[in-house]
Amino acid sequence: MERTCLLLLLLSTLVYCSLGQGGVLSLTASLSVSPDRSQFFEYESVSLSCEVQGNSAGWRVVRNTERGILSECKTDWGELQGSSCNVSLIPSDSGVYWCESGSGEHSNAVNITVPAGAVILESPALPVTEGDSVTLRCRYQGTPSDLTADFYKDGSLITTETTGEMTIPTVSKSDEGLYKCTNSEGESPESWMTVTDFSLPASLSVSPDRSQFFEYESVSLGCEVQGNSAGWRVVRNALRGILSECKTDWGEQQGSSCIVSLIPSDSGVYWCESGSGEHSNAVNITVHAGAMILESPALPVTEGDSVTLRCRYQGTPSDLTADFYKDGSLITTETTGEMTIPTVSKSDEGLYKCTNSEGESPESWMTVTAVPVLSMSPLRLLCSLLVGSPYLLLTIILLVKGCRSRTQGETRVPRKTHQDQLGDRVEEK
Incomplete structure (x- = not known):
């Protein structure tokens, strides 16, 4: 038993x-949306907040609107109330919202639409989990709210409901797609519904794995996707605040990689993104026009690894004595121009830079991840x-x-009775 x-x-x-x-595996941070919808009428409000595992310092809600301007809550939009950013929405607030750390890490991203029309589709902004029950509502800004509505997925009519809402009792991956609705008062915008199974969908690879580069050096960026890689591309938000993807005005596609011959205006945050707004990890790349850079990992390093930071001079020699700083404080001086952390730990995470007789490097954040086990x-x-x-x-x-x-086999062998045992003894004698 x-x-x-x-x-x-x-x-x-x-x-x-x-x-x-x-x-x-889990994300470092997640963006919460209340109410959990991707479409809102003008002047409705939404509350956005960053739920961070561990230290939440430096995390903030940011967005890239249809105007192509990257900004964070408290600048020209939103009101901070505690740890939440509350937004009274107008059509120009339509765009992609996510949480971001000072080191360029990203949370999940959500696409919020504020149409000027009279009809919206109430569908989840956040991913839904396979097996959940999901209800989509076709909502009219006036009255009544239960008008007969047609629901479409990926451009095809899937159902007509007299109640103005449709329910998927047990959602599956095949239900993922682009939804909209129509009724006698008009048509809603389209919204993507993501169905997830908790796995990180993609990771950005960086070769060479560095966060700082001299002008005219090259870097190769690629998206390593679990499952179907269709629709994934390398995108960035450069210092100019313009969100764009490889092959537009920067980068050259070679197979599954994007090769970039770097200039200072290429400095910015790079990540992989799907057509539905899913994000990979993100890296911050700095292209320095000066004579000094710090060679430090762009991708997270794992606790227990050995990590070497190099203070590199663009000319010669390359082994100048260098001072290394973490979070603004001098930690060591090395005559070889490089410092090694034999067994890196979470306490080594931070902002590093170096100086030598030729100048000073920019600062770069080194992320240390815990060993999952x-x-x-x-x-x-x-x-x-x-x-x-x-x-x-x-x-x-x-x-x-x-x-x-x-x-069971042992219990099937019958035990000898006391009388049998006496008989055996007689036979032995």
Whole structure:
């Protein structure tokens, strides 16, 4: 009985893991939207906030509107109330919103639309999870609100509802797409509904893995996508505040990579983005017109790794004595021009720069991520072992079944009675 319970516990844990509750990977921050809608009438309000794992210092809500201007809450839009940014919406507030840290890390992104028309589609702004029940409402700004409505997905009519709303009882990945609705009063804008299974959809690769470059050096950027890579592209927001993608006015597409021959105006934040607004990790690249740069990793490094920072002079020699600073304080002077952290830890995360006799480098943020196994709860660790090691699971099941079979076999052998045992002794004599 105990072994059967153990088997049921293991299988239950697998179900728990498969539902995504025990996932190992998670975003550093997530953008919350209240109410959770992607379309709003003019003068309605929305509350946006950054939910950050760990230290939330330096995180803020930012947006890129249809005017192509990158800005953050408290500048020319929004009102900060505690940790939330409240926006009384007008059509020019339509755009993409996300959370961003001082080091260029991104949360999930949401696309908010504020049409000037009389009809909107109330659909989730945030991703919905496979298996959830989702209701879409075709809403008229006047009255009544329950007009008969036609609902469209990817341009095709899917249903007509007299109540003005449609429900998907159990949403699946095939329900992901572009939705809109029409009624007798007009047509709503289109909104994308994302269906997720908790996995990070893509990662941005950087080669060479550096955050600072001299003018005219080259960098290769690529999107490593889990599953279908169609629609993913490398995009950036440069210092000019213009959101654009590779192949427009910068970069050259070579296979799945974007090659950039860098000039100072290419400095900015780069990431991968899908047509539905999903984001990968982001990196901040600085192109320096001066004589000094700090060679430090653009991508996050893992606790326990060995990391070397180099103070590089554009001319010669390259091994000038250099001072290295973290968060504005001198930490070491090295005659070789480079410093090594043999076993990097979370406390090494911060803003680094270097100086030598030829000048000073810009500052760059180094991100340190925890080793997933060390930061997992016991249940998440068990999930990781079971899901990641099917042979281990199979072995456990077979052992449990084998032990049960052996026990049952032993119970089938009849025990000798006291009289039989006396008879055996007589025969022996």
